[in-house]
Structure formats: C-alpha cells, structure tokens
Amino acid sequence: MIQVDNLTKRYGLVEAIHDVSFSVDKGRIVGFLGPNGAGKSTTMKILSCFMPASGGTATVAGFDVFSQSLEVRRRIGYLPENAPLYPDLSVASYLDFVAEIKGIGRVARRGRVADVMERCFITDMQNRLIGKLSKGYRQRVGLAQALLGDPEVLILDEPTIGLDPRQIAEIRSLIRSLAGQHTVILSTHILPEVSMVCDGVIIINDGRIVAQGTESDLVRQAFPSARIEVRVAGASGDVAASLRAVPGVTGIETLAARDGAAGFLVEAERDRDVRPDLLRLITGNGWALQELHQVGMSLEEVFIRVVAGEQDSVEVMATDEAP
Amino acid sequence: MRWLPVFKKEMRLYFGSPVAYVVFTFFLLISGWFFSNLFLFYSDASLRSFTQPQLGQNLNLIENVMRPLFTNMAVVLLFFIPMLTMRLFAEEQRSGTIELLLTYPVRDGEVLAGKYLASLALLALLLVLTLLYPGLVAYFTKVEWGPILTGYLGLLLTGAVFLAVGVLVSSMTENQIVAGFGTFGILLAFWIVGWGAEFVGGTLRNVVQYLSIGDHLDGFTRGLIDTKDLVYYLSGVGLALFLTLRSLESKRWKG
Numbered sequence: 381m382i383q384v385d386n387l388t389k390r391y392g393l394v395e396a397i398h399d400v401s402f403s404v405d406k407g408r409i410v411g412f413l414g415p416n417g418a419g420k421s422t423t424m425k426i427l428s429c430f431m432p433a434s435g436g437t438a439t440v441a442g443f444d445v446f447s448q449s450l451e452v453r454r455r456i457g458y459l460p461e462n463a464p465l466y467p468d469l470s471v472a473s474y475l476d477f478v479a480e481i482k483g484i485g486r487v488a489r490r491g492r493v494a495d496v497m498e499r500c501f502i503t504d505m506q507n508r509l510i511g512k513l514s515k516g517y518r519q520r521v522g523l524a525q526a527l528l529g530d531p532e533v534l535i536l537d538e539p540t541i542g543l544d545p546r547q548i549a550e551i552r553s554l555i556r557s558l559a560g561q562h563t564v565i566l567s568t569h570i571l572p573e574v575s576m577v578c579d580g581v582i583i584i585n586d587g588r589i590v591a592q593g594t595e596s597d598l599v600r601q602a603f604p605s606a607r608i609e610v611r612v613a614g615a616s617g618d619v620a621a622s623l624r625a626v627p628g629v630t631g632i633e634t635l636a637a638r639d640g641a642a643g644f645l646v647e648a649e650r651d652r653d654v655r656p657d658l659l660r661l662i663t664g665n666g667w668a669l670q671e672l673h674q675v676g677m678s679l680e681e682v683f684i685r686v687v688a689g690e691q692d693s694v695e696v697m698a699t700d701e702a703p
Numbered sequence: 704m705r706w707l708p709v710f711k712k713e714m715r716l717y718f719g720s721p722v723a724y725v726v727f728t729f730f731l732l733i734s735g736w737f738f739s740n741l742f743l744f745y746s747d748a749s750l751r752s753f754t755q756p757q758l759g760q761n762l763n764l765i766e767n768v769m770r771p772l773f774t775n776m777a778v779v780l781l782f783f784i785p786m787l788t789m790r791l792f793a794e795e796q797r798s799g800t801i802e803l804l805l806t807y808p809v810r811d812g813e814v815l816a817g818k819y820l821a822s823l824a825l826l827a828l829l830l831v832l833t834l835l836y837p838g839l840v841a842y843f844t845k846v847e848w849g850p851i852l853t854g855y856l857g858l859l860l861t862g863a864v865f866l867a868v869g870v871l872v873s874s875m876t877e878n879q880i881v882a883g884f885g886t887f888g889i890l891l892a893f894w895i896v897g898w899g900a901e902f903v904g905g906t907l908r909n910v911v912q913y914l915s916i917g918d919h920l921d922g923f924t925r926g927l928i929d930t931k932d933l934v935y936y937l938s939g940v941g942l943a944l945f946l947t948l949r950s951l952e953s954k955r956w957k958g
Contacts, residue, residue, distance in 0.1 A: 391958065422958070428806045431958045453808040464799030468720050469712070477715075480708040481807045525803070 381406040381533060381563040382427065387436035389422050396422040397587040399436070404580070407560045411574035412567040414584040415687060420567040421461050423584070424537050427565070428458040441532050454483070457531040461538055463522025467511025471502055471521055474510055475528065482529040492528060500524040501550060515542035523551065534558065536566040540573060552577050571680045581679065583686055590686045595679050602682040605630055605647045608655060611671040612662055613641040619667070620644060626661055628652040641670045705809040709817025710824075713791070717825055722790070726783050730829055737775045738836040741768045764840065765850045770924045773854045776833065777861050777920055780826075781890050784862060787825060788869025789883035791818045792947075796877035796954070811951050815944060819870055826862045830855060850926030857923025860936035861916060865890055867943035874950040890916070 382404040389396045397419035404410045412420050425431040427438055429449040437444060443451040466474055475493045484492055497503045500520040505513060510521060519542055526534055539555065540548045555577050558564055568574060574581050575595060583591040583598075591598055612619060619642060620632045628649045635643030648654040655672060662669050675681075717723040745767045752759030795801040804814060837851050868889055873882040897915025900908050912918055919932040 389958075425802070425958055428802075430802050430806050431955055450808055450810070453806055456806070458803065458806050460799060460802045462799065464803060466712075466716065466800060467798075468716055473715060477708055477712045478807070480711070481705070481809060483705075483808060 381408075382438075382440050382565060384423075384427070384438045385436055387423065387426060387438055388434050389419075389426060389431070390434045395587055397584075400584070400587075400589055401436075402582050402589060402592055404563055404565055406563055408579045409555065409559050409564040409566070409577060410580045410582060411578035412565055412582050412584065413569065413571070413574055413683060414567075415569065418584045419587040420584060421537055422587075424458075424535050424565070424567060425460075428456060428460075428535050429453050430458075430460075455532045457526030457529065457534045459522045459526040459534075459536045459539055462541070463519050465510045465518060465521055465525075468509065470507050470509055471497070471513070472506040474521065475524060478525040479528050484529055496524040496527045499527065499554060516544060516547050519543055520547070520551070523554075532563060534562055534564045534566075536564065538568060539566055540568065540570065548573075571678075571683055575679055583683060585687045591682070598679065598682045600650065602685050604650065606650050606654075607675050608646040608648060608658065609635070609643065609671060609673055609675050610646055610658060610662070610669075611635075611638065611641045611643045612667040612669055613639075615642055615665070615667045617665075622661060622665070623658065626654055626657045628654040628657070639670070641668075645675075705813040706817035706820065709804075709809070709814050710821045711817075713818055713821035714824070716790075717787075717821065722787070723825060726786055726825075727829060727832070730779060730783055731832060733779050734772070734776050734833055735836070737779075738768070738772055738833075741771055742836075742840070764844075765847060765924075765926070768840070769837065769851055769854055772836070773858055773920065773924045774917070776858060777917065778894075780858075780862050780865060781894060782887070784826070784865040785869055785883040785886035785890070787822050788866055788873055788886060789879045790873070791822065791870055792874040792951075793876050793879045793882040797879070801954075805951070805955065811948055815870070815947055815951070819866065819944060822866045822870065823863060826866060827859060830859060830862070850924070853926050853928055854924040856928070857920045857932075860923075860933070861920050864916065864936055864939040864943070867940040867947075871943045871947045871950065874947045874954070 382402075384403065385401050387400040388398055400419070400423060412423070414420050422431075426433045427440060427445060429445050429452050432446050437446075439445065440452045441455045443455070445452050469477070472493065475496065476489060479489045479493055494503070497506055500523050502517060502520050502524060505517055505521075510518060513521065519539070523536070523539055526536065536555070540551050543551060552573065555564060555566065559579070566577070578595075580594050581592065581598060582589060591601070593601070610623065620634060623629060623644055623646055624632050626646075629646055630649060631647035633645040633647070635645055637643060646654070646658065655674070659669070659672060662672075745762070745764065748758060748762055748767070752762060792801070795804060805811065834855075837846060837848075840846055841848075865886075869882075869886040872885040872889065873879075876882050876885070893914060893916045895915075897912055897918050900911045900915070903911060913935070919935050922929045922932055
C-alpha cells in the first residue's frame with residue numbers, strides 16, 4: 381500500500397532524510413519511531429504530497445506521490461504535526477469545508493461530517509470556534525478531518541500529542557479500529573503507544589532507517605539471548621557457578637551488590653525459559669530470593685540500543701514524554 | 704470547479720472576522736465624504752451658473768463629480784486592498800494550515816483561484832455599494848450612465864491588479880505585516896512611477912507612462928474602453944497570479 385524506495389530530502393545543505401526505504405502492507409498500522417528531528421515529519425510530508433523529495437521514489441496506493449499527486453491525495457487522510465486548523469471557523473463549518481474540498485457531495489456531506497465528529501468524540505463541540513478549543517479537542521478535530529472521505533491510507537504525525545490519558549486511550553482504540561480496512565502510518569515518540577496500537581515498527585534516526593519489522597522481531601534481533609536479573613541474599617558458595625550450570629544458561633555477569641544481596645545478570649537461550657529452573661535452584665539451596673525478572677526485552681530497550689548505537693551515546697532517551 | 708470550497712471558506716473567514724466589516728465601513732465613509740464634497744461643490748457651481756453663465760460652460764456631472772471620485776476611490780483602494788489580501792497566504796503559512804490545504808485533492812491553481820476570486824468578490828461587493836452615490840444623483844437629475852459604468856469597470860480592473868499583487872506578496876511571506884506593507888509599497892510605487900515621466904525622454908518615458916497604474920484608469924473614467932488598458936490590467940493580473948503559483952511551488956520544495 382505504501383512503498384518507499386531510497387527516499388532522500390535535502391534542505392539546502394542539510395540532509396533531513398537519507399536513502400529511506402520501507403513498505404507498509406494494506407490494512408496494517410505501522411509506527412514511525414525516532415527521536416525529535418530524526419526525519420519522521422519530513423518523510424510524512426513527502427508521503428502526503430506536500431513536499432517533493434530530492435531523490436528516490438514513494439508510491440501510495442500504487443500512485444507516485446510526485447507525478448500522480450492528485451490521485452494519491454484522493455486516497456490519503458493527513459494529520460500534520462500539531463494539527464494546524466483555522467481558529468476562526470467553527471468545528472462543523474471547518475469539517476464541512478474539508479468534506480467539500482475532498483469532493484464529498486452536498487447530500488452526503490452532512491451525514492459524513494456527523495459521523496466523523498461522533499467517531500472522534502467532538503459532536504458536542506461542533507458549534508464552538510476551533511480557536512477556543514483545548515489542545516486535545518483541536519487534535520481530535522485534526523483527526524476527524526483526516527478521516528473524512530474514508531481514505532485508504534492515513535498518515536498521522538503524532539496523533540496523540542497533547543491529549544490527556546483518557547483521550548489518548550480513546551484515540552488509540554479509534555486508530556486500532558481502523559486496522560484492516562485502512563492502512564495507517566503514525567509517528568510518535570511514545571514507545572508504549574507503538575506496542576499498543578501498531579502491527580509493525582520503523583525506527584528512524586538521524587535521517588536513516590535503523591530498524592524495521594514487528595516488535596517481537598526487533599526485540600529478537602536486538603537481543604539474541606534472553607537476559608534475567610537475579611538477586612539473592614544469604615547465599616553461600618559460588619552462586620555464579622551454580623547459576624551457570626543451569627541448562628540453557630549461556631553466560632553470567634556479576635552485578636554490584638545491593639542491600640546485602642548479590643546480583644547476577646544471567647544470559648540464556650532465547651527460546652528456552654530458564655526462570656523456573658533458576659527459581660528451583662535458588663529455593664533448593666535455601667537462598668533468599670529478592671528479585672528474578674527478565675530485562676531488556678521491551679521495544680524501549682531496542683529503541684535505546686539502536687538509536688544510541690547510531691549516535692554512540694545513551695543520552696537519547698525517548699521515554700521522557702511517555703504518559 | 705474545485706475552487707469553490709476554498710472560495711466559500713475565504714468568504715466565511717472574511718465575514719466571520721471583523722476584516723470585511725472594518726474595510727467596508729471605512730471605505731464607504733471615506734468615499735462618501737469625497738462624493739458629498741464633490742457633489743456639493745458641483746451643485747453650488749450649478750446654482751452660481753444662473754448668474755454667471757460662463758461658469759456653467761464646462762459644468763458636467765461626469766467631469767466634475769464622477770471622474771475625480773473614481774480617481775479618489777482608486778487611491779483609497781491602494782490603502783485598503785493590502786489589508787484584504789495580506790492574510791490570504793501569509794496566515795496559512797504561519798499557522799501551518801497551508802500544509803493541509805495543499806495536500807487535499809485540489810490543484811494549487813484551484814486553491815489560488817478560490818482565494819483570489821473571494822477577494823475579487825469582496826471588492827466587487829464594495830464597489831456595488833458605492834453605486835449608491837450616482838444612484839442618489841439619478842434620483843434628482845438625468846444621469847449619463849455609460850461613462851459611470853466604464854468608470855466602475857476601470858476601478859474594478861485596477862482593484863483586480865491590486866488584489867493580484869497583494870496575493871503574490873502574501874504568498875511570499877508568513878508575516879502578515881510584511882505582506883501588507885510590501886503590497887502597499889509596490890502598489891504605491893506603480894501609482895507614482897508615472898510622475899517621473901516628465902523628466903525622462905524617449906522610450907523610457909513611454910515605458911514609465913505605460914507602467915503607471917493610474918494612467919490606465921483615466922480612459923475608463925471618460926467612458927473609453929481602450930484595448931491597451933485592458934491588456935495592461937489583465938496581463939498584470941495574469942503575471943502576478945502566475946508568479947504566485949511559482950512562489951507556492953517553491954514553498955513546497957522548501958517544506
């Protein structure tokens with residue numbers, strides 16, 4: 381449904397994205413992930429036909445975004461970053477304008493506008509001026525205009541930014557409900573959002589794609605072995621060696637002791653859950669178990685690893701704005 | 704006909720905000736002031752021509768009231784039109800709404816047509832309202848409508864050029880103040896450029912005179928529709944709108 385090949389965009393001397401390639405299948409919801417300034421918005425501006433690329437090609441629904449732009453634009457709903465809207469129009473008259481410009485006939489328009497307002501929970505705000513709405517409502521009006529005309533492809537740049545937790549949950553379930561009939565590409569820097577809403581992930585950093593696939597694929601690639609943190613107190617003898625002897629364990633790293641408990645990072649084969657065996661060993665030896673949990677298995681860890689790996693720094697923490 | 708939604712949106716914004724009302728109110732006040740002064744002077748001169756017949760020889764409603772009124776209205780438009788056009792693209796570029804507008808399934812030309820025609824419709828409405836002045840005169844005396852209508856046509860064409868220049872400047876900036884003053888500066892320059900014609904000779908003199916916006920209005924106010932003037936106005940509008948499209952395209956490349 382979306383096919384991007386070797387896309388490059390330069391603003392003067394600055395290269396915003398470099399050689400970006402990916403594809404999104406019909407009916408899938410894909411999260412576009414990356415730190416601020418990574419090139420998410422640039423890619424979305426190109427896909428939405430707002431901006432031509434400097435190099436490479438992109439097709440949406442089989443049409444080229446540059447040479448068949450009008451065909452593409454008939455098939456997409458776009459929500460730009462920060463949902464730019466006309467503050468002096470009321471919600472209903474704005475959506476009526478969008479419906480008309482998208483070519484929805486006079487007869488159908490009223491019903492379609494009422495429908496998207498209901499889906500985005502803005503029906504009771506329809507006579508308010510957009511400029512008087514809170515950020516959360518404006519964001520939802522922006523989403524409503526993208527949904528008008530029932531486009532095959534939705535391009536949503538940070539759709540949940542500025543919403544309160546309850547609204548975020550509503551919008552996420554709305555987006556989730558689009559899966560199947562609609563192809564959605566949404567950008568975010570809220571990592572749990574991707575896990576909750578998306579079928580696939582594309583991680584972009586510094587204008588380049590650094591990882592793509594489903595969440596479990598990415599976790600598997602980034603962490604070939606499972607890692608389990610174990611903390612035990614009152615242990616005697618060579619705990620590390622005993623742990624190492626458990627079948628499936630491939631390595632042991634000793635962590636700094638905390639609260640009088642020795643800590644170990646156990647590496648194990650991914651496909652084999654060694655936790656029950658570890659537990660049996662610990663209780664069997666009469667050690668006091670303080671902690672036993674898997675680490676580094678989330679998308680968040682993957683993100684930090686691939687992004688930091690590129691920039692050779694761990695300062696890029698994408699979770700600071702997480703809800 | 705995909706320009707219609709944009710046209711309607713712009714109309715809603717003109718009349719949904721105070722812009723249209725403020726411009727209408729002050730334009731009508733000022734042009735009404737010009738008209739009443741010119742007309743009072745004219746009726747005074749007509750009265751005195753009973754006792755001094757030589758005064759009445761050159762007395763004529765078109766020459767003494769309507770022609771100066773048209774020129775004055777053109778000058779007032781020079782001040783007011785930048786205020787009608789400065790918003791059109793600059794505001795959309797500042798707020799980012801241009802990004803949505805230019806990704807809807809309409810051509811840039813249709814967006815431009817909708818915006819330009821909305822401003823032109825506003826101007827036409829404004830001029831129609833001033834028909835009250837010759838209408839009042841017609842209530843009292845016989846009026847020669849031909850030169851009045853050509854005068855209005857000339858005024859509309861002058862305003863159409865002003866609007867096209869305004870739209871062009873608005874498309875080049877995201878600052879409305881810059882758009883407004885830039886338009887005003889360019890229009891003023893084209894208005895006064897003819898004043899320099901007396902001091903230059905040869906071809907340059909012809910060029911300077913041809914460029915001057917005000918000179919082309921003159922024929923219309925006398926009841927003349929000259930192709931030369933029509934070409935001037937229409938090519939002016941065409942050139943400015945063409946450059947606007949190029950300016951929008953360049954904005955797209957820059958993101």
